Every structure is written in structure tokens, then in C-alpha cells.
Amino acid sequence: MGMKATVPITVAELKTACSQCNLLELCLPFGMSEDEINRLDELVGTRRKIKRQQNLYRAGDPFEAIYAIRTGSFKTDVLLEDGREQVTGFQMTGEILGLDGISAEAHTCNAVALEDSEVCVIAYGKLEELSRVVEGLQHQFHKVMSREIVRDHGVMMLLGSMRAEERLAAFLLNLSQRFTARGFSAAEFHLRMTRDEIGSYLGLKLETVSRAFSKFQDDGLIAVQQKHIRILDIPGLKKLIQRNASAR
Amino acid sequence: MGMKATVPITVAELKTACSQCNLLELCLPFGMSEDEINRLDELVGTRRKIKRQQNLYRAGDPFEAIYAIRTGSFKTDVLLEDGREQVTGFQMTGEILGLDGISAEAHTCNAVALEDSEVCVIAYGKLEELSRVVEGLQHQFHKVMSREIVRDHGVMMLLGSMRAEERLAAFLLNLSQRFTARGFSAAEFHLRMTRDEIGSYLGLKLETVSRAFSKFQDDGLIAVQQKHIRILDIPGLKKLIQRNASAR
DNA sequence: GCCCGCCGTTGATCCACGTCAAACACAATT
DNA sequence: AATTGTGTTTGACGTGGATCAACGGCGGGC
Numbered sequence A, B: 001m002g003m004k005a006t007v008p009i010t011v012a013e014l015k016t017a018c019s020q021c022n023l024l025e026l027c028l029p030f031g032m033s034e035d036e037i038n039r040l041d042e043l044v045g046t047r048r049k050i051k052r053q054q055n056l057y058r059a060g061d062p063f064e065a066i067y068a069i070r071t072g073s074f075k076t077d078v079l080l081e082d083g084r085e086q087v088t089g090f091q092m093t094g095e096i097l098g099l100d101g102i103s104a105e106a107h108t109c110n111a112v113a114l115e116d117s118e119v120c121v122i123a124y125g126k127l128e129e130l131s132r133v134v135e136g137l138q139h140q141f142h143k144v145m146s147r148e149i150v151r152d153h154g155v156m157m158l159l160g161s162m163r164a165e166e167r168l169a170a171f172l173l174n175l176s177q178r179f180t181a182r183g184f185s186a187a188e189f190h191l192r193m194t195r196d197e198i199g200s201y202l203g204l205k206l207e208t209v210s211r212a213f214s215k216f217q218d219d220g221l222i223a224v225q226q227k228h229i230r231i232l233d234i235p236g237l238k239k240l241i242q243r244n245a246s247a248r
Numbered sequence C: 001g002c003c004c005g006c007c008g009t010t011g012a013t014c015c016a017c018g019t020c021a022a023a024c025a026c027a028a029t030t
Numbered sequence D: 001a002a003t004t005g006t007g008t009t010t011g012a013c014g015t016g017g018a019t020c021a022a023c024g025g026c027g028g029g030c
Helices: A011-015 A034-040 A124-133 A135-161 A164-181 A195-202 A206-218 A234-242 B034-040 B124-133 B135-161 B164-181 B195-202 B206-218 B234-242
Strands: A044-050 A055-057 A065-071 A073-079 A085-092 A110-113 A117-123 A188-190 A222-225 A228-231 B044-050 B055-057 B065-071 B073-079 B085-092 B110-113 B117-123 B188-190 B222-225 B228-231
Touching (some): A034 A124, A044 A055, A044 A065, A065 A124, A085 A135, A085 A195, A085 B135, A117 A124, A124 B135, A135 A164, A135 A195, A135 B073, A135 B135, A135 B195, A164 A188, A164 A206, A164 A228, A195 B135, B034 B124, B044 B055, B044 B065, B065 B124, B085 B135, B117 B124, B124 B135, B135 B164, B135 B195, B164 B188, B164 B195, B164 B206, B164 B228, B164 B234, B195 B206, B206 B222
Antiparallel strands (some): A044 A117, A073 A085, A073 A110, A188 A228, B044 B117, B055 B110, B065 B117, B073 B085, B073 B110, B188 B228, B222 B228
């Protein structure tokens, strides 16, 4: 299900590259000099538009490029033979996708657009080449990879030693913080994923996620209406995570 | 608890570097030309011996180097303010420690030796520098980081969508496979970590881990005696993971 | 060789979350 | 406006693994 959607854009549309991109501080170029960033422009060969529910790549696809999200958002997931799915992450604007593919020269997870999205295609070979010349790029790329490792450790903490409501609170706070970093409201946002996908990410069933949302609403911590979330009490959510010194 | 144990070795002991190291194929140099590997020797400045139960580094320590395990084994863990611990990984000979520190220029987890161990200290600045010159090194380093991301996704799968016995089976198979890669028996080995540490890693309580071990023994899949494990039926363990299409 | 502390095992009970089921909200389609 | 489908909420009930508790085994220090 879901056809592959590769929509290379015309040369005319390609005029704004990294050097003019307003996502600069969230993406690879962060921390590089102007001169260095100008040299980055050659790196981003293409853009690609991906429609909602379509795959940017699938597990097993040969690895050729990594992707920076220009607009939209994605989930990444891993499938077990028996059909079980584990969502390994949700990515939004400015974040990098595809790093898992370097190790085996093939992607090891699926990346699916949660809404109509656009990514910058960064040919991996070129990236390695350029990062041998541009010192700041090499270091920034290492930081991006390292950040992904740190983030994954956070998720392991969440899955391994938090209870359902703590997991959801941590998830909401994480989203809030990422929206803030992008200049959006910390308190009010639209979820792009379903309860089922949140549940898969958090190691919970969709009903448990739904109940936790309702509980938070009853407790005056948030206001939920379907996918629309308003956080009313950020400190309250934070407290939820820290106490509960019990738990598995 | 646990004092810092930094034991720099003498120049005389330092004679065998990467170019003569028999762990070569498991460590960074893998896939590099002989000439390239010779240049690696300058990279490994020091070795460090770490006694059982002592920290190689702690969360918050400034990041300066990554470490390749020469002998012994480690666990890495993250602590929550309320005292909860999550073991994020067990590392053995030839594996690289400390990659999480690059992103924030400080370590984000604790690395503790599970037995008396020795690591090669790889100054990170030098590594970046050298990997700008030695193409194979850069690529190999990226692969190592990427492999860590992939491994973490595997753990997320385990924590998020497998039941207790499946998790333990996956853990044992993973150990078995890593021992095999190091030329040890696939079927018989000694656990270096406690039930509690296994439990923390797998998101289970130590009693549950213990019961699962006993169950496997009753079912003729393994023979356990405390930390000594003998795997009797590898396909049986594999089957355990794949079926059970139910689960959370 | 004995004591002590840590680690592991096993049993009995409890509870957080999964499962099953029904109803509902909203969007797209006609 | 009715229709259909997909996602969400809520309730009733079941269960896997946590919790609590007691005991057993091994290794290290004296």
C-alpha cells in the first residue's frame, strides 16, 4: 500500500539552497561559517516531495542519501516478521532522516510522511567528501549522529523504566520543546500522528494512550480535542515524570 | 561510590598499537588499507585500565575522547533524578564507547566496567583531524556511529513490543552472536552482569528475569547455573521471538 | 573453616495495562 | 443530507509481570 512518490523539482524552483534556508540553525549547517555554508549548496542536489502516508524510504532500500526535512513531518518504524510494528521516532522540520542506513549500506527502517512533506536530498558520498574539506560540516554531522544516539537512549529510559502516564507526559513535553525551538507555541499544537502510532512509540496500546490523555484533561494538565492539544500546566507534567520514584 | 581509576600505562607497554592489535576487525580500523592503519597508531595515545565496578566516565564529564575496549566489558546507564536506572547497553571487546558525548561535548551516560578491563583512549579531536585525511577512517567511524543507532532501534523494538520471555531470548541470542564474532563459543558463556542489570536493560524486574531463565531451563532451551549459561536450542529461542504474534 | 553480604530463586498476591467490545466524532464521498 | 471509513473514547474484564517476602547458594575476608 502507498506508491512511491519521487517528485524532483525543476531547476527554477531550486534557487533557495542551504545558504538561504531559514531552517539553517536546526539543520546541518548550524555552527558553520558563512563561507562554509555557501559550499554546502552543492551538497543538496534535489528536493523531494512526499505525500502523506507515503514512504521516503523502506527497510532494505539501498542507502544513498540522507534527508533533511524542509517541511512536514515523518515517523520511522521497524517491522517484525510477525507484523508487529515499533515506531522508533517522529521527525519534524530541520531534522535529519536516514542515518541508520550508513552502517549496512541499506536502510533498516521505514520512513513515512505523516503529512505532505518536502525533504532535501543529501547524497551521502558527497557529504563525506565535502566534510573532509569543510571542518565545521564534519563536526556538525558527527553531532547530529551523536544527538540521535542520545535521543534513542532517552526513549530507552522511557520504555524501560517509566509507567504509562509518565511516558505520555515525557512525550508531550518533548514535542512542546521541539515546537518551541521552531518558533511555534509551546502550549498549543496539532498532533500529526494517531493514538496508535503514539502508542507504538511509547510501548503502549492506543486505548492506554487515549485514557492517559483523558486523565490529563480531567486533572487540568492539558486540553485535548482529538489531535488538537493545549498544554495548561507544563510544571505539572514535569512533576509527573520526576516523582513516582516507584515504578518498574 | 566507586573511585575514579585512571591508570596510564608506561611507554614500554605501549608497543602494540592498532597496527598489531588482534581486535582490528572488530574495532575502528576494519575495512582500511594497511597503510591507513599504520597512520592510526598515532591516534591511540594512551591505554587505561579500569577495575571492576569503576567508571570509565560519568554523565556530565566533559567529552574529550572515545574509547575502544581492548579487554573486558562495560555497561552504560542513565540515571533519573529519582534514582531510577536504565541500562542502555552492554559493550564488549572491540566495541566503541563514548559516542553519546559528541553532541553536547559532555557524556550523557555512565560507563561502568563489569570486570577488570582495558580501553584504548582515542582523542576525539585527533580522530576528526585524521579522518579528514584518511578516507577509510572517516567512513568506518560513520559506520560505527550508525551501527549504534541501529542497535538502539533494536532495543526500542524489544522494549516497546516484546514480552518478557521474548526479550530475554533476544538478549541471549544477541550475546551468543557477539561471542561468536569474537571467536568464542556461541553456546556457552559467562554473564558478566547481574540479573538486576539484565532486568534494567530489558525493562523487567530481576525476579522476572530469573523466572524466565528458569522457564527456559525447564523447556530445555538453555542450562543455567548462576552466571554460567549454556544454550541448548538456538532455533528454539529464535522461534520464541518470531511467533507470539500477539503481545502488546 | 566460618561468617557475612550479595546475588539468585521461588512462591503468593496485586495491579497497571492489555484485551474485547460498543459507541461516537469527524472527514471524505456521493 | 446520507453514507462509509477511519480514528478516538469509554467501559468491563483478564492477565503478565511487579511487588513483597522468605530462603538458598556462592565467594571473599578473617
